[in-house]
Amino acid sequence: MRIKGMVVLAMMVSLVLSLGGCSAGEKAxxxxxxxxxxxxxxxxxxxxxxxxxxxxxxxxxxxxxxxxxxxxxxxxxxxxxxxxxxxxxxxxxxxxxxxxxxxxxxxxxxxxxxxxxxxxxxxxxEPQCIIVKADSPYQTLESLVEGSKSKSGGLTWSFSSVGSYDHLMALQFARMTGAKVVLVPQPSDNESIVAVLGGHADVASMSMRSALGQVEAGKVKMIGVACLERAKKVPDVPTLKELGYDIVMGIxxxxxxxxxxxxxxxxxxxxxxxxxxxxxxxxxxxxxxxxxxxxxxxxxxxxxxxxxxxxxxxxxxxxxxxx
Incomplete structure (x- = not known):
C-alpha cells in the first residue's frame, strides 16, 4: 500500500509540473x-x-x-x-x-x-513631419504641392540620410501627390533645418522631435505630421491623413x-x-x-x-x- 501511495504521489507531482509548463529542475x-x-x-x-x-x-x-x-x-x-x-x-x-x-x-x-x-x-x-520656413509662401500642404508644379525645376526638399524615414517620407509624398521636388540629403535633421532657414531648401521632412524647438521659436512652420492622430505637442498641426494624404510614417x-x-x-x-x-x-x-x-x-x-x-x-x- 505504501508503494502504491508513493506511485500515486509521483504521478500527481508529474501532473502539476506539466500543467505549470515546466519540468523538475527548470527555473521560471x-x-x-x-x-x-x-x-x-x-x-x-x-x-x-x-x-x-x-x-x-x-x-x-x-x-x-x-x-x-x-x-x-x-x-x-x-x-x-x-x-x-x-x-x-x-x-x-x-x-x-x-x-x-x-x-x-x-x-x-x-x-x-x-x-x-x-x-x-x-x-x-517618433512621427515624421513636414516643415517650411515660417514666412514661406507654402503655408499648407496644398499650396506646397501646387507650388512644386508651378515653380521651374520644382521645390528643393531636404532630408537627412539616404534611405532614412526622412527620405522615404519625401518619396512617398511626391509619389502620392505628384509634387515635383528635388531631393537633397543632409547629414542630420539639424542641417536640414539650417537649409530651410537659409533659403537653400523650400521644405524638409524630419522627426517631429527634431523640428519642435524651431517651431516653438517661430522660425519654422510644421504643416503636417505623418501619424494616425494629431500629436499632443502640436495639436494645431493636421495629420497628413486628415488632409487626404494616406501617409503614416514614424520611427x-x-x-x-x-x-x-x-x-x-x-x-x-x-x-x-x-x-x-x-x-x-x-x-x-x-x-x-x-x-x-x-x-x-x-x-x-x-x-x-x-x-x-x-x-x-x-x-x-x-x-x-x-x-
Whole structure:
C-alpha cells in the first residue's frame, strides 16, 4: 500500500509540473540578466528609449532580474541585427527595432529581417513631419504641392540620410501627390533645418522631435505630421491623413527577441511590456520625447512589420536603392 501511495504521489507531482509548463529542475523565466541590444551609439534617441525601457522594467518590478544595455552600431543596424538573430532560442537577448530594422534587410540580403526574430512589442512611434520656413509662401500642404508644379525645376526638399524615414517620407509624398521636388540629403535633421532657414531648401521632412524647438521659436512652420492622430505637442498641426494624404510614417519604438524562444518566455515579455506601457513614467516619457502611442504586441506586431516592409520596399526601389 505504501508503494502504491508513493506511485500515486509521483504521478500527481508529474501532473502539476506539466500543467505549470515546466519540468523538475527548470527555473521560471526570467532567472538571469537580460541583455538589450541597441543598433546605434550611446546618446541618441533610440538608445535613450531602450535605457528608459530597461530601467522601468526593473524599477517597476515588471521583471525580477537585472538588465544590461549593449550598443552595437554600424552597418545601418545590420551589425546588431545579425548579432541578435544568431541567438536563436535565447530569450535573454532583446533587440531594439527602430526603422532600420525594416529598411536594412531590404537594402542588404545579408541583413536578417523580421521573419528571423520573435516580435514582442511596439509601444510608440517618433512621427515624421513636414516643415517650411515660417514666412514661406507654402503655408499648407496644398499650396506646397501646387507650388512644386508651378515653380521651374520644382521645390528643393531636404532630408537627412539616404534611405532614412526622412527620405522615404519625401518619396512617398511626391509619389502620392505628384509634387515635383528635388531631393537633397543632409547629414542630420539639424542641417536640414539650417537649409530651410537659409533659403537653400523650400521644405524638409524630419522627426517631429527634431523640428519642435524651431517651431516653438517661430522660425519654422510644421504643416503636417505623418501619424494616425494629431500629436499632443502640436495639436494645431493636421495629420497628413486628415488632409487626404494616406501617409503614416514614424520611427517605431519597439523590441524583438531572437527566433524560437520558449512560448512561456514570449508571453512573459509581452505581458511585461503591456504593463510598462500603462506606467505613469512611460506615459511621461512619451510626452516628453514627442512620441505618439501606437501599441502592437506579438502576432499583431508581426503583422505591422509585414505591412511596413511592403510599404517601404517599393519606395526604396523607386529611389534606386534596391538592386
Amino acid at each position: 523565466y526570467p532567472n538571469k540578466p537580460i541583455e538589450f541590444v541597441v543598433p546605434s551609439s550611446a546618446g541618441g534617441s533610440g538608445d535613450a528609449f531602450i535605457r528608459t525601457v530597461a530601467d522601468i522594467l526593473t524599477k517597476e518590478k515588471l521583471i525580477n532580474v537585472p538588465t544590461t544595455v549593449v550598443n552595437k552600431p554600424g552597418g545601418s543596424g545590420a551589425i546588431a541585427f545579425k548579432y541578435s538573430a544568431e541567438k536563436i532560442g535565447d530569450p535573454y537577448v532583446i533587440q531594439s527595432t527602430p526603422s532600420t530594422f525594416i529598411v536594412a534587410p531590404i537594402l542588404s540580403k545579408d541583413c536578417p529581417n523580421y521573419t528571423q526574430f520573435t516580435p514582442i512589442a511596439m509601444l510608440a512611434t 517605431p519604438r519597439a523590441v524583438c527577441a531572437p527566433k524560437d524562444i520558449p512560448e512561456n518566455a514570449r508571453d512573459v515579455l509581452i505581458d511585461a511590456f503591456k504593463k510598462l506601457a500603462a506606467t505613469e513614467r512611460w506615459q511621461k516619457y512619451v510626452d516628453d520625447e514627442c512620441l505618439v502611442p501606437e501599441e502592437h504586441y506579438g502576432d499583431d506586431y508581426t503583422n505591422f512589420l509585414k505591412v511596413e516592409t511592403e510599404k517601404v520596399e517599393p519606395l526604396l526601389r523607386d529611389a534606386g536603392l534596391v538592386q
